[in-house]
Amino acid sequence: MEKYENIIIGFGKGGKTLAKTLAAKGQSVLVIEKSQRMYGGTCINIGCIPSKSLILNGEKKLDFVTAVEHKEKLTKMLRNKNYHMIADEATGVVLDGTARFISDHILEVTLPDSTKMQVEGEKIFINTGALPIILPIAGLAQSKYLLDSTSAMDQEKLPETLVIIGSGYIGLEFASMFASYGSKVIVLDAHTEFIPREDDDISEMIYRDLTNAGIEFHLGVTVDQVVDKDATVEISFTENGEMKKVVADKVLAATGRKPNTAELGLENTTISVDDRGAIVVNDLLQTTAKDVWAIGDVKGGLQFTYISLDDYRIILDQLIGEKKRRVSDREVVPYSVFITPPLSNVGLTEKEARKKGIAYKLFKFMSAGVPKAQVLEDPKGIFKVLVDPETNQILGASIYAEESHEVINLIALAMKGKLPYTLLRDHIYSHPTMSEALNDVLK
Known part of the structure; x- marks a missing residue:
């Protein structure tokens, strides 16, 4: 040995x-x-x-x-x-x-x-x-049309219609991606609230933007059965007490x-x-x-x-x-969800701060006001930053905007260093960039 x-x-x-x-x-x-x-x-x-x-x-x-x-x-x-x-x-x-x-x-x-x-x-x-977790839905694990997060990226042909079970972050990334290639994407989820961890205003924006991109959502549903047909898969689900069916080329399990x-x-x-x-x-x-x-x-x-x-x-x-x-x-950990535009977070959301009774000062700024967002031709989204009113240190930030995955690291670094938000507010940034939005967001 x-x-x-x-x-x-x-x-x-x-x-x-x-x-x-x-x-x-x-x-x-x-x-x-x-x-x-x-x-x-x-x-x-x-x-x-x-x-x-x-x-x-x-x-x-x-x-x-x-x-x-x-x-x-x-x-x-x-x-x-x-x-x-x-x-x-x-x-x-x-x-x-x-x-x-x-x-x-x-x-x-x-x-x-x-x-x-x-x-x-x-x-x-x-x-x-x-x-990947495959839920115990009748016929799902046995379906020859079942995809997980691995096999979904190895398809030799674009699914004309794709059903995604799960509207968590992984499910949303795949929904956004396949829709961008032209698939008809239908998302089924048991939860009635859409991405509940996020602030309501951001969740509503993302839901609207993804819906406008052609993605169809069914929330608060129970997926009952998956049945393979000759060249398609039929997914049965219950919505508001009514049995419904959708037919797709593939079904993607994105349930954690x-x-x-x-x-x-x-x-x-x-x-x-x-x-x-x-x-x-x-x-x-x-x-x-x-x-x-x-x-x-x-x-x-x-x-x-x-x-x-x-x-x-x-x-x-x-x-x-x-x-x-x-x-x-390891207290300050940012994360990003790569929908279009991406959503990025670090620290507390406004929803969490309210729930915990933490005092905060809120700064909000629409992405449409950022010149770089206009250059990129995608002005959708919002910047939200929470600041401690006593220390001026940043408590958290949520950014739904182009290149948010880059900007969030700058904010996380300031949080880790316990720097006042005014340092980011008054910093000289190169132009045009998404990070220079902090000059306006934090006014």
Whole structure:
């Protein structure tokens, strides 16, 4: 049985970066990945990068098949780069196979030819990510027309009609993207309130804009059954007590993701999981087993590649750093939803501030007043910034506007540094940019 100083299960962002760093320092590192198409992890293969490539090319009105080819070329290049990032290190090894714990530090790996081998690691890092949730709707899991967030981006032909189950952020990104290519998109969701986390005024704007883009929404419905026909799929749902049916080329399940732990053999270890299957970790990302850590989506919580990267920083700081970093330090985390235009948030929304009874001063500005938005020919949206009336520090921001995913990072940095909002208000920005809107938003 081969022994390694470090074994990383899964090729995700945090794990691969840790592998590269430790191998570069001469430590032996084994990265186990069950799929060659996942070298580099979720983000570059089936998540952020390919979806944003397709979204961007949809906005450019590129043909769907051509856009998929562009996406595949991009991800193939990144996969190759990531493989060699580890494999080319003298002490780095990439092993194709599926890992299962035999004990806390011994793994059984099933290789592509079905043979098995065992490996032992002094330190083990679980980095297996998350999987799409397929709801127990009659006929859904068995449908040959079922798509998830991975297969949706690998279609050889644009669906003429696409039904999306779920109007969460992932569902909305796919709805916006497929509509931009010309698909008729129908969204079904059990919730009566549209993106309820967001402020009502922003939710209403997004709903209106997506509807105007041709997307059809049915909220507060129960999806009852999915039945395959000869070349289509029929989805039955109940809306306001009335049974309805829609026929589509494909049905996309966008109802969330769950930690990928079911096949890890954790029952053979002292590693604890919660009721959702997420690995339980402490403030240092340590599991309940000594010298075993969890990185990224597999531990639950925010499912962003930049969270996984920060997990890497926390773990590396323990191994060879100052031992100061903690998960609890991670208070300011922005996120973006890549609809058109994108929605970005950091900190408190106005809805949350009201619910918590937190005093705030609100700044609002319509995107139409920003010259760059007019240049980009998409003036839809709004800027909202909440400020503490006593300290002048920013409590949170919601931006539904072009390039909001860039501007939100500037605001997050100011929040992290506990800077007064007036610094952003009075700053000299280049022109024309979306960030210069802060001169007007924060007046």
